Amino acid sequence: MGSLLTGGSSSKGNKESCKRRKVSPLGELRPWSELPDELLNIISKRLSMVDYFSFGHVCTKWRSSSMASSKDFFSSVPPLVIVLSSRGKKACFFFNICDGRRYETKLPCFTGKFLIGSSSGYLIMEGTKQDLWLTNPVTGHKLEMIKLLQPTSRVHLNDLTIFASTIPQKDFLVVSISFINVQLQFRRSKDVNWHIYKFPSKSWRFFDLVVFKFKVYALGTDCQIATLSLKSPPSLTLLKLKGKPRLTNFVKFVASDQRLLVVDFIPSLRLEVYEVDISRMEWVKVTDLGDQALFISDMKSSRLCNATKWGGFSNCLYHLTFMAQRCTLYSLAGKVIGSIEIDRGGKEKSPRLNYGWFFPEESYEMDIVWDDKYDVI
Numbered sequence: 001m002g003s004l005l006t007g008g009s010s011s012k013g014n015k016e017s018c019k020r021r022k023v024s025p026l027g028e029l030r031p032w033s034e035l036p037d038e039l040l041n042i043i044s045k046r047l048s049m050v051d052y053f054s055f056g057h058v059c060t061k062w063r064s065s066s067m068a069s070s071k072d073f074f075s076s077v078p079p080l081v082i083v084l085s086s087r088g089k090k091a092c093f094f095f096n097i098c099d100g101r102r103y104e105t106k107l108p109c110f111t112g113k114f115l116i117g118s119s120s121g122y123l124i125m126e127g128t129k130q131d132l133w134l135t136n137p138v139t140g141h142k143l144e145m146i147k148l149l150q151p152t153s154r155v156h157l158n159d160l161t162i163f164a165s166t167i168p169q170k171d172f173l174v175v176s177i178s179f180i181n182v183q184l185q186f187r188r189s190k191d192v193n194w195h196i197y198k199f200p201s202k203s204w205r206f207f208d209l210v211v212f213k214f215k216v217y218a219l220g221t222d223c224q225i226a227t228l229s230l231k232s233p234p235s236l237t238l239l240k241l242k243g244k245p246r247l248t249n250f251v252k253f254v255a256s257d258q259r260l261l262v263v264d265f266i267p268s269l270r271l272e273v274y275e276v277d278i279s280r281m282e283w284v285k286v287t288d289l290g291d292q293a294l295f296i297s298d299m300k301s302s303r304l305c306n307a308t309k310w311g312g313f314s315n316c317l318y319h320l321t322f323m324a325q326r327c328t329l330y331s332l333a334g335k336v337i338g339s340i341e342i343d344r345g346g347k348e349k350s351p352r353l354n355y356g357w358f359f360p361e362e363s364y365e366m367d368i369v370w371d372d373k374y375d376v377i
Contacts, residue, residue, distance in 0.1 A: 040065040074361040078310040105137040117300035119163040121363035138363035164367040177206040197234040210253035211367035242282040256304035271334035298322040299356025320355045
């Protein structure tokens with residue numbers, strides 16, 4: 001799998017080969033590759049993330065087993081906290097809020113670049129020349145994009161970039177919004193240039209982007225939600241949703257595979273959650289998330305996850321601020337109900353640490369957008 005993650009506990013069998021044999025009670029020598037699938041499945045569920053990658057390198061059969069069970073395995077792993085200094089160095093680490101383990105990742109393209117978010121299991125960084133670098137810390141895949149459209153401007157705290165793959169063309173898509181310049185820009189990996197779009201209304205501001213059910217959605221001023229068309233020239237189509245609430249400008253998308261939520265959140269002051277029901281084209285107030293929990297950070301990474309799969313708290317919000325050393329839990333009423341201290345390690349001397357969420361379950365299943373430049377689904 002080519003994982004870049006190291007740390008945590010490590011299995012003693014990491015370097016074992018299928019040629020090594022075990023002795024049965026009857027004295028028979030049998031290869032490791034003949035372990036039944038049911039037993040391999042039981043073993044894989046008891047492993048840490050690092051051990052899981054080592055498990056997949058034992059032999060061909062074990063690799064096939066790990067690939068087949070990767071979705072279930074990573075959905076049972078809690079969201080990890082990304083911890084790194086304000087300017088990326090050669091490594092950062094991930095903190096497991098469930099068991100306190102730390103996983104280090106060495107990424108050569110971190111040096112001298114700013115981390116501006118994570119999307120589809122990739123860390124997105126911008127270089128000094130406004131070039132984009134995307135790295136999947138789990139698979140090791142890397143992708144470099146050429147300069148953004150505004151090479152003279154710096155990254156603003158409210159800017160946002162998301163990453164996805166497209167069908168039927170099967171290439172990569174990067175979509176960025178600039179809060180200051182009030183513009184949206186996107187580019188496929190096969191495109192020569194970036195495409196730019198400015199909403200006709202001068203009062204429009206972009207607040208968030210998300211990929212949901214094969215489409216890119218933009219959230220803007222006055223809770224307006226629009227879908228992005230990738231055709232040339234690009235366009236945004238406003239959704240006509242019933243029951244639009246009155247929310248602040250601190251809104252953001254939080255999505256899962258099946259639900260698209262808009263969360264209006266000001267720590268310790270306000271928390272309102274609404275579901276955007278696309279099938280009925282209406283806003284629906286959410287007061288109970290069931291076994292789900294909201295994960296939000298100031299580093300533009302958010303998701304709705306099933307917290308019961310890894311023993312976490314459900315029906316609440318996990319919040320990471322930009323430079324705080326803890327994760328704060330809020331009830332849906334907006335009240336603080338707990339906190340989790342983040343171990344940054346004794347070797348880290350920089351007091352300016354950035355914290356954001358990384359969702360392992362996204363590492364093997366990228367967000368997909370239907371590229372309607374060519375066809376209509």
